[in-house]
Amino acid sequence: MAHDLFQAAQAAMAKAYAPYSKFPVGAALRTEDGRVFAGANVENASFPEGWCAETTALGNYIMGGGGKITEVAVIAERMAKCSPCGGCRQRLAEFCQPDTKLYLCDNAGVVETVTMADLLPYGFKGDILK
Template sequence: MSHDLFLAAKTAMAKAYAPYSKFPVGAALRTADGKIYSGANIEVASYPEGWCAETTALGHYIMGGGGKITEIAVVAERMPRVTPCGGCRQRLAEFAQADTRLHLCDETGVVQTVTMGEMLPYGFAGDMLK
């Protein structure tokens, strides 16, 4: 089931705009109803401003109606088993659950699967801010 999610992330990575870092990344999210939302990193001249792949995928997810995220895949062209950056871990945790599977990929497929809780064990939660 995760291979199609990996392929969506890899396809997104091919559309990355990374002229400054030369580090294309793709991400894809699957919701409980089977929808897949993907995104690529998009850099701007005021580097390191821009969008991470996970942020772009979350934007598509929100605009597409959201839902329960069941799986996430992340792939980078030049890094095996890439993980989301710290900011993206928090962004993903905002919409995913601690037990949501996160597939860390290389250019051929899933290398390791962890949970969001393992990736961000002490993240902020919205109920902390009330």
């Protein structure tokens, strides 16, 4: 099951717009009903106004109706075992559960599987802001 999510992230990475950093990234997430939402990083000449692949995938997920996220895959063309940046860890924590699986990938496939709790043990949700 993780392999098809890796492939979706890899296909998204191929569409990245990264002319400045030359660091394409792809991400894909799966909901419990099997839907997959993918995204790539999109840079902007007004650094740091671009956005990450995870952010694009989450935007697609929201526009697609949301749902419980069960798995996430992240890949970067030039980095083995790419993990989400700090901001994206918090963005994912907003929509994932502590036991959501995150697949850290290289160009050949999944290198390591961690959980959201492993990646961001002190993440918080918006309910604390009420």
